[in-house]
Amino acid sequence: MLASTSPAHAIRGAFLDFIADPFYEDEVASLRYISDGLMVVAAGKIVELGDYSSLQDKYSDLPTTDYTGRLIMPGMIDTHIHYPQYEMIASYGEQLLEWLNKYTFPTEAKFSDRTYAQKIASLFLDELLKNGTTTALVFATVHPASVDAFFEEADRRNLRMICGKVLMDRHAPEYLTDTAETAYHDSKRLIEKWHNHNRLLYAITPRFAVTSTEAQLKVAGQLLAEFPDVYLHTHLSENRKEVAWVAELFPQSQGYLDVYDQAGLVGSRSVFAHGIHLTEAEFSRLSAAKAAISFCPTSNLFLGSGLFKLHEAKSSQRPVKVGLGTDVGAGTSFSLLHSASAAYQVVQLQQQSLSAFKALFLATLGGARALSLEDKLGNFDPGKEADFIVLNLQATPLMATRNSGFPTQSLSDLADSVFGLIILGDDRAVQAVYVAGELAHQL
Amino acid sequence: MLASTSPAHAIRGAFLDFIADPFYEDEVASLRYISDGLMVVAAGKIVELGDYSSLQDKYSDLPTTDYTGRLIMPGMIDTHIHYPQYEMIASYGEQLLEWLNKYTFPTEAKFSDRTYAQKIASLFLDELLKNGTTTALVFATVHPASVDAFFEEADRRNLRMICGKVLMDRHAPEYLTDTAETAYHDSKRLIEKWHNHNRLLYAITPRFAVTSTEAQLKVAGQLLAEFPDVYLHTHLSENRKEVAWVAELFPQSQGYLDVYDQAGLVGSRSVFAHGIHLTEAEFSRLSAAKAAISFCPTSNLFLGSGLFKLHEAKSSQRPVKVGLGTDVGAGTSFSLLHSASAAYQVVQLQQQSLSAFKALFLATLGGARALSLEDKLGNFDPGKEADFIVLNLQATPLMATRNSGFPTQSLSDLADSVFGLIILGDDRAVQAVYVAGELAHQL
Numbered sequence: 001m002l003a004s005t006s007p008a009h010a011i012r013g014a015f016l017d018f019i020a021d022p023f024y025e026d027e028v029a030s031l032r033y034i035s036d037g038l039m040v041v042a043a044g045k046i047v048e049l050g051d052y053s054s055l056q057d058k059y060s061d062l063p064t065t066d067y068t069g070r071l072i073m074p075g076m077i078d079t080h081i082h083y084p085q086y087e088m089i090a091s092y093g094e095q096l097l098e099w100l101n102k103y104t105f106p107t108e109a110k111f112s113d114r115t116y117a118q119k120i121a122s123l124f125l126d127e128l129l130k131n132g133t134t135t136a137l138v139f140a141t142v143h144p145a146s147v148d149a150f151f152e153e154a155d156r157r158n159l160r161m162i163c164g165k166v167l168m169d170r171h172a173p174e175y176l177t178d179t180a181e182t183a184y185h186d187s188k189r190l191i192e193k194w195h196n197h198n199r200l201l202y203a204i205t206p207r208f209a210v211t212s213t214e215a216q217l218k219v220a221g222q223l224l225a226e227f228p229d230v231y232l233h234t235h236l237s238e239n240r241k242e243v244a245w246v247a248e249l250f251p252q253s254q255g256y257l258d259v260y261d262q263a264g265l266v267g268s269r270s271v272f273a274h275g276i277h278l279t280e281a282e283f284s285r286l287s288a289a290k291a292a293i294s295f296c297p298t299s300n301l302f303l304g305s306g307l308f309k310l311h312e313a314k315s316s317q318r319p320v321k322v323g324l325g326t327d328v329g330a331g332t333s334f335s336l337l338h339s340a341s342a343a344y345q346v347v348q349l350q351q352q353s354l355s356a357f358k359a360l361f362l363a364t365l366g367g368a369r370a371l372s373l374e375d376k377l378g379n380f381d382p383g384k385e386a387d388f389i390v391l392n393l394q395a396t397p398l399m400a401t402r403n404s405g406f407p408t409q410s411l412s413d414l415a416d417s418v419f420g421l422i423i424l425g426d427d428r429a430v431q432a433v434y435v436a437g438e439l440a441h442q443l
Numbered sequence: 444m445l446a447s448t449s450p451a452h453a454i455r456g457a458f459l460d461f462i463a464d465p466f467y468e469d470e471v472a473s474l475r476y477i478s479d480g481l482m483v484v485a486a487g488k489i490v491e492l493g494d495y496s497s498l499q500d501k502y503s504d505l506p507t508t509d510y511t512g513r514l515i516m517p518g519m520i521d522t523h524i525h526y527p528q529y530e531m532i533a534s535y536g537e538q539l540l541e542w543l544n545k546y547t548f549p550t551e552a553k554f555s556d557r558t559y560a561q562k563i564a565s566l567f568l569d570e571l572l573k574n575g576t577t578t579a580l581v582f583a584t585v586h587p588a589s590v591d592a593f594f595e596e597a598d599r600r601n602l603r604m605i606c607g608k609v610l611m612d613r614h615a616p617e618y619l620t621d622t623a624e625t626a627y628h629d630s631k632r633l634i635e636k637w638h639n640h641n642r643l644l645y646a647i648t649p650r651f652a653v654t655s656t657e658a659q660l661k662v663a664g665q666l667l668a669e670f671p672d673v674y675l676h677t678h679l680s681e682n683r684k685e686v687a688w689v690a691e692l693f694p695q696s697q698g699y700l701d702v703y704d705q706a707g708l709v710g711s712r713s714v715f716a717h718g719i720h721l722t723e724a725e726f727s728r729l730s731a732a733k734a735a736i737s738f739c740p741t742s743n744l745f746l747g748s749g750l751f752k753l754h755e756a757k758s759s760q761r762p763v764k765v766g767l768g769t770d771v772g773a774g775t776s777f778s779l780l781h782s783a784s785a786a787y788q789v790v791q792l793q794q795q796s797l798s799a800f801k802a803l804f805l806a807t808l809g810g811a812r813a814l815s816l817e818d819k820l821g822n823f824d825p826g827k828e829a830d831f832i833v834l835n836l837q838a839t840p841l842m843a844t845r846n847s848g849f850p851t852q853s854l855s856d857l858a859d860s861v862f863g864l865i866i867l868g869d870d871r872a873v874q875a876v877y878v879a880g881e882l883a884h885q886l
Contacts, residue, residue, distance in 0.1 A: 087844050090866035092859065093796045127841055301744075302866075304791030332784065332866050334841070341775065348747030353536045398570055398777070401530050416535065423533035423745075423775050426869070 008042035009437070010059050012052055013067035013390065014407045015039060016414070017074050017379035018365040022358050023314040028411060031357055032380070035409045038064070039072070041386040044158075044436035049380045067390050069407060070431060071418070073360070074379055075134025075387035076336040077367030078326050080233075080273040080294035082139040083124040083150055083163075084108050084117075085329025095303050096239035099330065105173050107329075108166075111141040112175075117149035125153055125161075129441040131335040132430040134387040137233055137271055137294070137325075137371060138163040139205060142176050144186045151194045158198070158436050160377065160385065162231055164205035165190055169216045172207075180216040184223065191227050199385075199436070203231035203271075208238075209246045209259045221264030231371070232265050236272035236293075239305045243277050257282040266291050269372050273325060274299075275313070276306040284318050292321035292370035295362070297342035299327035307346050310354065323370030324362045336363045337429065340422045356419035386437035393421050395429040451485035452880070453502050455495055456510035456833065457850045458482060459857070460517050460822040461808040465801050466757040471854060474800055475823070478852045481507070482515070484829040487601075487879035492823045510833050512850060513874060514861070516803070517822055518577025518830035519779040520810030521769050523676075523716040523737035525582040526567040526593055526606075527551050527560070528772025538746050539682035542773065548616050550772075551609075554584040555618075560592035568596050568604075572884040574778040575873040577830035580676055580714055580737070580768075580814060581606040582648060585619050587629045594637045601641070601879050603820065603828065605674055607648035608633055612659045615650075623658040627666065634670050642828075642879075646674035646714075651681075652689045652702045664707030674814070675708050679715035679736075682748045686720050700725040709734050712815050716768060717742075718756070719749040730761035735813035738805070740785035742770035750789050753797065766813030767805045779806045780872065783865045799862035829880035836864050838872040 015037040022030035038055040040047040040062065048055065084107060091103040111117045128136060140146040140163050147165045154161040167183040168176060178186065187204055195202035204220050206212040212220070224232055237243050237256050246256050253259045257278070260266050268290035275293040278286075286293065295308050313320045324339045325331070331339070340359035347354040368378025376385050394400035402424060406417040421429060433441040458480040465473040481498040483490040483505065491498065527550060534546040554560045571579060583589040583606050590608045597604040610626040611619060621629065630647055638645035647663050649655040655663070667675055680686055680699050689699050696702045700721070703709050711733035718736040721729075729736065738751050756763045767782045768774070774782070783802035790797040811821025819828050837843035845867060849860040864872060876884040 086841075089841065089845055090863045092799065092862045095791070095794070123840065123844060301788040302791065304788070304794055306792070345744040345747070348538070348745065349749070351538070351747055356535065397566065398529075398532065401566060402532055419535045420533045 008040060008047065008062055010062045010064040011039045011041065011067060011072060012064055013037065013070045013072045015049060015072045015380065016360070016418070018361045019379060021366065022355070022361050024316055024319070027355065027357050030361070033411060033414060035407055036068070039380060041437040044386055046380050046382050046384050046386050048382055067432070071391040071393055071406070073389055073391060074364045074377065075389055075433065075435070076132050076363045077323060077371065077377065078128065078133045078136040078336060079271060079292070079323030079367050079370050080296055080325030081136050081328050081331070083121055084111050084139070084141045084146060086120050086124045086127070089329040090332060091329065096242055096305060097245075099303060104329070105176055108141040109173070109175050111146040112143050114145040114149055117143070117146045118153060121150045121153040125157055125159065127334045129157070129433050130430065131427045132389040132391070132433060133334065133336055134389070134433065134435055135160045135367070135371070135373070135377060136162070137203060137231065139233070140165055142166045142168050142178050144190055147190050147194070151197070151200050154200060155198055157440065158438070160199040160201070160373070160387065162201040162203050162233070162371065164203035164231070164233060167204070167206040167216055167220060168211040169213050171211045180213065180219045183216055184219045187223055191223070191230055195227065195230055201231065203233035205233045208235035208242070209256065210242065210249065214250070214263070217260070217263035217265065224264060224267065229269070232267065232270040234260065234265070234272060236260070236275050237277040237282070238274035239303070240277060255279060255282060257285055261285065271370060273327060274305065274308070276300060276308050283313060283320055286320045287318035290321065292323060294323050294325035294370065295343065296325040296327035296331055296339070297346045298332045298339055299330040300346065301342055302332050303330050307349055309350070310343065310347055311352055321370045322362060323367035335426050337422050337425045339363070344422070356415055356422055359422055360418060386434060388434050389430055390432040391421065392429050392431045393417050395425065399424050399429070451483060451490065451505055453505045453507040454482045454484065454510060454515060455507055456480065456513045456515045458492060458515045458823065459803070459861070461804045462822060464809065465798070465804050467759055467762070470798065470800050473804070476854060476857060478850055479511070482823060484880040487829055489823050489825050489827050489829050491825055510875075514834040514836055514849070516832055516834060517807045517820065518832055518876065518878070519575050519806045520766060520814065520820065521571065521576045521579035521779060522714060522735070522766030522810050522813050523739055523768030524579050524771050524774070526564055527554050527582070527584045527589060529563050529567045529570070532772040533775060534772065539685055539748060542746060547772070548619055551584040552616070552618050554589040555586050557588040557592055560586070560589045561596060564593045564596040568600055568602065570777045572600070572876050573873065574870045575832040575834070575876060576777065576779055577832070577876065577878055578603045578814070578816070578820060579605070580646060580674065582676070583608055585609045585611050585621050587633055590633050590637070594640070594643050597643060598641055600883060601881070603642040603644070603816070603830065605644040605646050605676070605814065607646035607674070607676060610647070610649040610659055610663060611654040612656050614654045623656065623662045626659055627662045630666055634666070634673055638670065638673055644674065646676035648676045651678035651685070652699065653685065653692065657693070657706070660703070660706035660708065667707060667710065672712070675710065675713040677703065677708070677715060679703070679718050680720040680725070681717035682746070683720060698722060698725060700728055704728065714813060716770060717748065717751070719743060719751050726756060726763055727761050729763045733764065735764035735766060737766050737768035737813065738786060739768040739770035739774055739782070740789045741775045741782055742773040743789065744785055745775050746773050750792055752793070753786065753790055754795055764813045765805060766810035778869050780865050780868045782806070787865070799858055799865055802865055803861060829877060831877050832873055833875040834864060835872050835874045836860050838868065842867050842872070
C-alpha cells in the first residue's frame, strides 16, 4: 500500500502527548495537554495541533471529526511481541525454558504453512489495533514465509511494523532450526524485499543466545554491518536459569550481553527484550551503545521471571532507552494499558512508584525512541505520521464513576484520570484508531 | 426480600464445581465436570445435577434454559472487599499506610450521607454481579448508616452478603472514629437488625490493630462472645511498616495475630485479609483456630505489599483456610477471574505454580469454606442455594481462538480452557448470573 493520500481533515478533542522524557525532565514540562484541541492531518501526516479556539477559523473549511469528551493520544508502540504466539497466549504453568519447549516450539511449527501464517497475522494485527497499538517490533518464526505473511497483512493495513525471521540453529526441534548459512541468505532476501517497503522495516532476529551458535550470531552481526539501518531484535537476561545456561554455553564471554556484543549485535538499533537480571556493567554498556530494552511486565509476572529494575535502567547517570512490550504469548494481554498497569505493580513491588505520565510516555514516545522512530512517531509534532487513538476514559460504568472528572483542564486531575484509565481500562476504552490519518478501527 | 419462591426450572450446559479441596486431594477427584449436564433448581435451591442424557426424561416437563456451549459454575465468592471504596479504585502511587490517609479516609467520610451510601452500594453490587460474584465479605465504613444502606441494597437483590460497621477509635481522622462504647452499641444494634435477616449476615469489623485501641478490640471480642455466629473481619500483616507499627503499639503481644488473639478475635468465623508477612507460628495458630485468610493478589501487587505464601498457607501439615479477595479499592478489579490471574503471578514469582482448578476452587468452594458457608454455597450439591454463573469461554475474538476447543469432554482440555478464561477473561465472559435460582444479570 502506498502512503496515504487522504485529503486534509481535522480532529477535535482533548490531546495528550509527550515532548520530552518525564524520567529526566519535569513531568509538566515533558507533556503537552490540550483540553480542547484541534489536530489537522493531511496525506497521512500531522499538519498542526493547537487549541481549538485558536485554530477553528483557520481550518473552518476542513471536515472535522468531533471527539469532545475523549482523550486523543499517539498510537501506542509495542516494542516486543511474537505474532505466531497469538493462539497460545495464556499457556499454563511453566517458567521460560520449559514453556518454550512445551508450548512455543510446537505452535511455531505451524507457520511453515503460509495460509495459516496469513490467517494468524491478520487476527494478530486486528487485535493490536483494537487495543490501540499501531506499531510493534514483532518476532515471526524461523520460516521466511511467516515474515512474508506478516508483512503482507501489515502492508494491507498501511501499518508501520517491524518484523524479522527468527534465527535458531541449536537447542530447538529440528523442524524449527535453520543454519548460519540459510539464516544469512533468507534474512538478506527478506531485508531486500521488505525493509523500507512502504511503512515496513526489518529486524534481524536471533531468538536468543541459547538457540544460536556463535557462528550464527556472527552472521547476524555481518548482516547488521551490511544493512546498518535494519534492527537487531532478541531476548536478554529474562530468566535466571537462562542466564546460567548462556554463561555455560559461552564460557569466554563476560556475561550475557557480551555474547551479543562480541558478535557485533549491540548498537543503537538493537532492542533487547526483558533485561531483568542485568548487571550494572551491562546497563552501562547498553547506555553507551544507545541500545534499548523492551520492558514486558505482564510476561515477566506471568512466567515468574522477576522484577525489571525500571528506575535503575532509566538512571540519568547512564540512561538506557526503555520501551514497553506486551511479549504476547508469554504476556497476558495485547493491551499496553495492561502492560502499563503491570509495570506499575512491578515497580510497586520494589517499593518505588511509576506515575501514569511516565507509563504513558513509555507506551508512546518512549517506545518510538526505543525503536529509533522518534522522527516519525511517538507524538503529535507536525510532520510525524498520523497514527493516533481516541480513548474513552468512561468506557464502563466503573470507569465512568472513577473518571467522572474528565475532561479536565487541571494536570493533576488529568494524572488521576489517566491513571484510572491504565488500571481499569482495556480495549473497551479504545474508541477509535487512526493509521496514517485514516480510521482503521472503531467500536 | 424473602427467600425465592420461584417455580422449578432447569438449566442445561457444561457444569464445573468442586467437591473437595484440590490442594489436598487429587485434582481429578476434587472436581465435578459434566460436559452436557442438566441442573434443576426450585425455591432458590439446587434440586439435582446430572448428565443431561440421564435426567432429560425425568424433567421433561420443566422449563429449561439451554446454555449449551457455556460453562456453568457456582457464583464466585469474594472474601474481602470494601464497598465504600468503589469510586476510589485505582488511586495512585502509595503503599498501604499513606494510601489510607491520602485516599481512603477522605472517601469514607462521605458515607455519613445515607443517600450517597445507598447510591454507591447499588453501583457496587451491580458491579459484583456483572463480574460473577454473588457473595462477598464486605467492609462498610464507621457509620452505622453505611451498613444499613448496604444491607438494604443487598436484600433488594436477595444476595447472600456479609457486612459490618468499621470499628476505629484511633489513628484516623476524628470525623471517622467511634469509641469502644459506641462501637459496641452500634454493632449490637446492627447485628440484631441484620444478622440472619433473609440472606444477610453480620461481621464485626475492626479495621486493623493500628486503628483500634486495646479497649475497642476487647469490645469486639465481647460482641463475638455474645453473638458467636457472627463473623470477625479485619486486616492482618499486609505491609511491613504496618507490622512494625503494630509491634510498637502492642509491645506486650507475641506478634500481630496475637494482638487479635488476646482480644478473643481468632476463631472459626474470623477472616483476616492479606496475611502476607505471617510467621510459621501464626500460620499454625490460624490453622488450629480454623480461622481464614483472604488472599487479595491484585491489591497486594497494586500496593506493593508483597507476595502471599499461598502454598505455605495451604500446607497439609497445618492447613489454613484461604479464600480469594479482590480488596477493591486497593484491588484493581471486581473480577475474581482477574484475582485468580494475579494469584497465578504471585505464585509464579515465588517459582511455584497454581493450576486453574486450584484457583477456581479458591474462588468458589474455597471461599465458601473460608466464610463457613459450605453448607449453603460453593458448589452444586442438592440443597445448596442456587447462586450460579454462566461463563462464555469464547467471549472475545482472542478467547474464541484460544479456547476454540471448548466445550470438551477431556479434563486436560478443560484445564487448558479455564486457564485461558482466568488469564484472558473479564466481565465480558460472564454471560449470565443467577441468584437464588433467578436471573439477576445477563449480557
